Amino acid sequence: MSAPNGTSARVGSVLRHTRSLLPSFRDYSETTRSWPKDLLAGVTVGIVALPLALGFGVSSGLTAEQGLVTAIVAGFLAAVFGGSHIQISGPTGAMAVVLVPIVASQGASAVVAVTLIAGIIVVAAGLLRLGRAVSFIPWPVIEGFTLGIAAIIFLQQVPFVTTAQESLPGEHSTNALVAATQLIAEADWSYVPYSLAAVGIVVVCMVVSPKIHPSIPGSLVGIIIVTVLAALIPNPLATIGTIPQSLPAPSIPSIDLTQIAGLLPAAGTIAALAAIESLLSVRVAASMSDSGAYHPDRELVGQGIASIGSSLFGGMPATGAIARTSVNIRAGGRTRLASIVHALVLLVIVLIAAAPVGQIPLAALGGVLFVTAVRMIHLSTLRAIMLSTRSDAIGFIVTALITISFDLIVAVGIGMVVAAVFALRNLSRATGVTIERVEDEADPHFGDQSIAIVRFDGPLFFASSDRVFDEVTKLDEVVVVVLRMSQLELVDATGARILSEVVRAFERRGITVLIKGVKTGHVELFRHVGVLGALRHHKHLFDDLPTAIEHARSHVERAAKL
Numbered sequence: 001m002s003a004p005n006g007t008s009a010r011v012g013s014v015l016r017h018t019r020s021l022l023p024s025f026r027d028y029s030e031t032t033r034s035w036p037k038d039l040l041a042g043v044t045v046g047i048v049a050l051p052l053a054l055g056f057g058v059s060s061g062l063t064a065e066q067g068l069v070t071a072i073v074a075g076f077l078a079a080v081f082g083g084s085h086i087q088i089s090g091p092t093g094a095m096a097v098v099l100v101p102i103v104a105s106q107g108a109s110a111v112v113a114v115t116l117i118a119g120i121i122v123v124a125a126g127l128l129r130l131g132r133a134v135s136f137i138p139w140p141v142i143e144g145f146t147l148g149i150a151a152i153i154f155l156q157q158v159p160f161v162t163t164a165q166e167s168l169p170g171e172h173s174t175n176a177l178v179a180a181t182q183l184i185a186e187a188d189w190s191y192v193p194y195s196l197a198a199v200g201i202v203v204v205c206m207v208v209s210p211k212i213h214p215s216i217p218g219s220l221v222g223i224i225i226v227t228v229l230a231a232l233i234p235n236p237l238a239t240i241g242t243i244p245q246s247l248p249a250p251s252i253p254s255i256d257l258t259q260i261a262g263l264l265p266a267a268g269t270i271a272a273l274a275a276i277e278s279l280l281s282v283r284v285a286a287s288m289s290d291s292g293a294y295h296p297d298r299e300l301v302g303q304g305i306a307s308i309g310s311s312l313f314g315g316m317p318a319t320g321a322i323a324r325t326s327v328n329i330r331a332g333g334r335t336r337l338a339s340i341v342h343a344l345v346l347l348v349i350v351l352i353a354a355a356p357v358g359q360i361p362l363a364a365l366g367g368v369l370f371v372t373a374v375r376m377i378h379l380s381t382l383r384a385i386m387l388s389t390r391s392d393a394i395g396f397i398v399t400a401l402i403t404i405s406f407d408l409i410v411a412v413g414i415g416m417v418v419a420a421v422f423a424l425r426n427l428s429r430a431t432g433v434t435i436e437r438v439e440d441e442a443d444p445h446f447g448d449q450s451i452a453i454v455r456f457d458g459p460l461f462f463a464s465s466d467r468v469f470d471e472v473t474k475l476d477e478v479v480v481v482v483l484r485m486s487q488l489e490l491v492d493a494t495g496a497r498i499l500s501e502v503v504r505a506f507e508r509r510g511i512t513v514l515i516k517g518v519k520t521g522h523v524e525l526f527r528h529v530g531v532l533g534a535l536r537h538h539k540h541l542f543d544d545l546p547t548a549i550e551h552a553r554s555h556v557e558r559a560a561k562l
Contacts, residue, residue: 017129017297020295020297020298021126021127021295021297021298021301023080023081027085027335027336028335028336028337030085030291030334030335031335031337034332034334034335034337035335035337037331037332037333037334037338038332038333038334038335038337038338038341039337039338039341040331040332041327041328041331041332041333041334041338041341042328042333042337042338042339042340042341042342042344042345043341043342043345044215044217044327044328044331045088045324045327045328045331045333045338045339045342045345046341046342046343046344046345046346046349047217047220047345048217048219048220048324048327049071049075049088049090049321049324049342049346050068050220050346050349050357051219051220051223051360051364051365051368052071052090052091052219052321052323052324052368052369052372053067053068053070053071053090053091053346054067054068054240054357054360054365055067055365055366055368055369055372056091056092056093056095056096056369057070057091057316058160058240058362058365059093059096059100059153059156059157059160059365059366059369060091060095060096060099060100060103060316061099061100061103061104061108062099062103062108062111062316064240064241064243064357064358064365065243065244066314066315066316067091067316068243068346068349068350069247069248069310069313069314069315070090070091070310070315070316070317070318071090071091071318071343071346072247072343072346072347072350073247073306073309073310073312073313073315073343074089074090074091074306074307074309074310074315074318075088075089075090075306075318075339075342075343075346076339076340076343076344077302077305077306077309077310078302078303078305078306078318078320078339079336079339079340079342079343080302080336080340081298081301081302081305081306082282082298082299082301082302082303082306082320082336083131083282083294083295083296083297083298083299083300083301083302084282084285084286084294084295084299084320085291085292085294085334085335085336086285086289086291086325086328086329086333086334086335086338086339087278087281087282087285087294087299087320087325087339088320088321088324088325088327088328088338088339088342089278089303089306089318089319089320089321089339090318090321090324091316091317091318092277092318092319092321093149093150093152093153093369093372093373093376094149094273094277094319094408095270095273095274095277095316095317095318095319096153096156097149097152097153097156097176097408098269098270098273098408099111099270099316099317100156100174100176101174102114102266102270104174105174106262106263106266110259110263110266111316112253112311112314112315113253113254113255113259113263113311114263114266114267114270114317115253115270115307115308115310115311115315115316115317116253116255116307116308116311116312117255117260117263117264117267117271118267118268118270118271118274118304118307118317119271119303119304119305119306119307119308119309119310119311119317120304120308121267121268121271121304122271122274122275122300122301122303122304122307123300123301123304123305123308124304125271125275125300125304126297126298126299126300126301126302126304127297127301129297130275130297130300131279131295131296131297131298131299131300132296133275133279134275134276134279134280134283134296136416137276137280137412137416138392138395138415138416138419139385139392140385140388140392140393140395140396140399140415140419141395141396141399141412141415141416141418141419142280143381143382143385143396144395144396144397144398144399144400144403144411144415145399145400145403145408145411145412145415146376146377147376147377147382147396147400147403148399148400148401148402148403148404148408148411149376149403149408150373150374150376150377151176151177151373151400151403151404152176152403152404153369153372153373153376154369154370154373154374155176155177155179155180156176156180156369157366157367157369157370157373158179158180158183158184159183160195160199160238160362160363160365160366161187161192161195161196161199161363161366162183162184162186162187162188162191162192162195163183163186163187163188163191175405176404177404177405190236191236191237194235194236194237194363195237195361195363195366196363198226198230198237198361198363198364198366198367199363199364199366199367199370200367201222201225201226201229201364201367202219202222202223202226202364202367202368202371203222203367203370203371204222205218205219205221205222205225206218206219206222206367206368206371207371209221214330215331219368219371222364222367222368223360223364223365223368226360226361226363226364226367227356227359227360227361227364230359230361231359237361237362237363238361238362238363239358239359239360239361239362240357240358240359240360240362240365241358242358243350243354243355243357243358244350244354245350245351245352245354245355246350246351247313247347247350248313248314250312250313251312251314252312253311253312269407269408269409270307270317271304272409272412273317273319273408273409274303274304274307274317274318274319275300275303276412277319277320278299278300278303278319278320279296279299279300279320280320280322281319281320281321281322281325282294282296282299282320282325284322284325285320285322285325285326285329288326288329289329289334291333291334291335299320303318303319303320306318323372323375323376324342328342391418391419391422391423391425391426392419392422394418394422395415395418395419395422396415398414398415398418399411399412399414399415399418402414402415424463425463427459427461427463427464428459428461428463428464428467429464430458430459431456431457431458431459431460431461431464431467431468432455432456432457432458433454433455433456433457433468433471433472434454434455434457435452435453435454435475436452436453436454436455437449437451437452437453438451438453438549438552445553446560447479447553447556447557447560448553448556450477450478450479450480450556450559451478451479451480451481451482451549451552451553451556452475452478452480452481452482453481453482453484453545453549454472454475454481454482454483454484455484455487456468456483456484456485456487456488457487457488458487458488458489458490459488459489459490459491459495460488460490460491460492460495460496460498460499461490461491461492461494461495462492462494462495464495465494465495465497465498466498468495468498468502469498469501469502469505472502473502473505473506475506475511478511479511479512479555479556479559480511480512480513480514480552480555480556481506481511481512481513481514482513482514482515482516482545482548482549482552483499483502483503483513483514483515483516484516484517484545485515485516485517485518485519485522486516486517486519487517488519488522491522491525493525493529496522496525496526496529496531497529497530499526499531500529500530500531500533500534503515503531503534503535504534507534507536512536512540512552512555513534513535513536513540514540514541514542514548514551514552515531515532515535515540515541515542516541516542516543516544516545516548517542517543517544517545518541539551
């Protein structure tokens with residue numbers, strides 16, 4: 001009867017998990033009380049998101065229209081299906097960074113197919129309950145990753161400042177730092193004064209507006225001023241261009257089966273970034289608001305569905321956006337209604353204001369993203385990491401440098417490896433080996449100097465095993481060695497194997513080994529690996545130290561009579 005019951009329990013668990021990933025009326029239980037604030041927050045975020053959606057669409061090598069479509073479609077779907085009540089999703093700087101080399105190598109048309117595949121991968125990750133995986137990424141690695149992304153976003157705006165004509169894919173390096181250097185060397189210096197003036201106006205508006213009133217969207221104010229001035233004053237500034245006054249009709253992206261293998265690496269990179277950035281964003285948002293806990297697995301499913309929906313409308317991949325989410329929280333957003341309204345505000349702008357949006361100079365969008373990149377870097381955080389520990393500082397620096405120089409996901413992987421190496425080194429140092437002698441002044445025994453007690457403390461695993469073997473086997477001029485195991489914590493197979501080798505090494509030299517205090521959780525491991533089997537006699541295993549010492553003295557006495 002137990003097998004059917006076990007199967008029923010597993011089926012029930014799967015069904016409960018599946019239901020937890022689906023939208024429900026409970027998602028809007030607070031809406032009846034918070035809807036006025038949610039409406040205001042949604043409108044505010046929509047206004048703030050407009051220039052970011054346009055800018056990230058263009059800076060990724062795609063179009064401003066694709067950025068807007070992504071913000072609308074993905075923003076709406078992630079709000080409904082995601083695992084957070086307050087997360088705002090859409091195109092982000094990190095995703096733009098990843099898309100640039102993909103556009104350069106495979107063309108803009110491949111992005112839609114890659115977005116679809118990446119969305120499916122992210123949904124699968126949520127179904128497989130991988131939502132907590134981001135908790136394994138150390139904080140210094142996350143901050144190094146963020147610093148690298150900020151640097152790349154900043155460098156990717158250089159084309160908007162140096163020339164009126166966007167360089168075609170392949171003309172310059174796909175590395176942002178190298179490409180920025182090339183573009184500065186080839187800059188049209190008759191164009192630069194106009195573009196820098198546009199950037200300067202936007203930067204000033206974004207810096208000054210919050211000081212006048214926190215609710216003033218400085219980026220939008222700056223863009224409006226630059227656009228009006230560009231319309232009144234003759235200038236060479238390049239603009240966004242024509243934007244359709246409606247969403248494109250949805251269609252399934254055409255994917256040639258022979259090309260899937262070539263698209264999978266890019267899709268995997270995008271999926272990993274979408275998952276990491278969304279989960280990090282929602283975790284930060286949860287710490288900023290008391291609007292309820294988030295569901296990490298559902299968040300992955302929602303973000304995957306958002307990217308799939310975006311691809312059906314010709315958009316780009318989407319992730320949770322911490323900057324827009326923060327605006328939502330500060331504006332009073334409490335439920336998913338705010339995220340939905342933000343998407344609807346952007347849709348209304350497309351329907352009624354596409355023409356003026358198309359006249360926005362690209363340099364103005366560059367100014368928005370320059371400031372966005374700088375605001376991603378917090379000097380207090382950098383200082384805290386650099387002054388924490390050497391290992392954390394190295395992990396932070398390595399991750400940032402690899403992000404800028406090579407690849408975002410590779411940078412996170414290498415950063416985690418660096419952090420893991422230092423963590424293992426520090427953990428191995430916690431393994432203690434103490435050599436003690438038998439001292440019993442109240443009842444001294446002849447030959448106690450021939451008994452050594454080896455006390456193990458902390459973990460014993462592969463990183464510390466060789467050191468432990470060398471320290472213990474240096475013991476000499478003893479007849480009996482008592483290995484005290486009661487303070488031994490974590491033990492892996494390598495650590496257990498070293499203990500068996502220690503026992504055999506002493507026994508080969510004629511030194512009797514007694515083991516005291518093996519924890520219940522270690523007994524099976526010691527039996528399977530051969531620690532207990534290496535003992536000369538099965539009675540050489542003890543639960544308490546006095547009994548073990550008494551037995552050791554008997555061995556010393558017998559050895560003295562020989």
